[in-house]
Amino acid sequence: EAGVVQSPRYKIIEKKQPVAFWCNPISGHNTLYWYLQNLGQGPELLIRYENEEAVDDSQLPKDRFSAERLKGVDSTLKIQPAELGDSAVYLCASSLSTGTGELFFGEGSRLTVL
Amino acid sequence: AQSVTQLGSHVSVSEGALVLLRCNYSSSVPPYLFWYVQYPNQGLQLLLKYTSAATLVKGINGFEAEFKKSETSFHLTKPSAHMSDAAEYFCATRPGAQKLVFGQGTRLTINP
Numbered sequence: 001e002a003g004v005v006q007s008p009r010y011k012i013i014e015k016k017q018p019v020a021f022w023c024n025p026i027s028g029h030n031t032l033y034w035y036l037q038n039l040g041q042g043p044e045l046l047i048r049y050e051n052e053e054a055v056d057d058s059q060l061p062k063d064r065f066s067a068e069r070l071k072g073v074d075s076t077l078k079i080q081p082a083e084l085g086d087s088a089v090y091l092c093a094s095s096l097s098t099g100t101g102e103l104f105f106g107e108g109s110r111l112t113v114l
Numbered sequence: 115a116q117s118v119t120q121l122g123s124h125v126s127v128s129e130g131a132l133v134l135l136r137c138n139y140s141s142s143v144p145p146y147l148f149w150y151v152q153y154p155n156q157g158l159q160l161l162l163k164y165t166s167a168a169t170l171v172k173g174i175n176g177f178e179a180e181f182k183k184s185e186t187s188f189h190l191t192k193p194s195a196h197m198s199d200a201a202e203y204f205c206a207t208r209p210g211a212q213k214l215v216f217g218q219g220t221r222l223t224i225n226p
Contacts, residue, residue: 041218042218043158044216091157091158093158101212102148102160102163103214105157105159108156
């Protein structure tokens, strides 16, 4: 069974440029998460989707960050414009809404803003 | 709000020695608790989880954790460290709905 797939794995951009990350969750998982992981810290939730609906986006900086999950499967996280402080790893995870809370993570997308 | 605190951002042990990574939780109700491992440049992988079925939880790679309500702890242990155990370890709790809140992580280094 394929795991959570993210792309790109690495991205280097200059500040003020836009960037987008893509995530394909495990088949059948209706809950999808985007987490932000700063260097040396634990992941922090940015947004959670139940199917195509964003049910928890309180930690998403909406002035520059946006996300979508069309058709309740793949998801895209966008930053526009990027700032130096956005350099981090962006992790996507998925889970079954009826499960015991176990999240399955992708390998992450490492963003470097110069 | 439910949270977890990991004591020690860096733990170093010799190969073959006991591994002990500490996690304390704050919760007014019985929590769900998890330990995840992250190898360099990889995502997080579940080691084990506590869902109130048993206080001693066995996970993958020889790790186990014991839920102690009196101490509000969920420490991760392994009797004998292996070089391949070197990684970042995260304790997490589920405060409700379908999301996890993570601790700051503990980096485990294994000395030959």
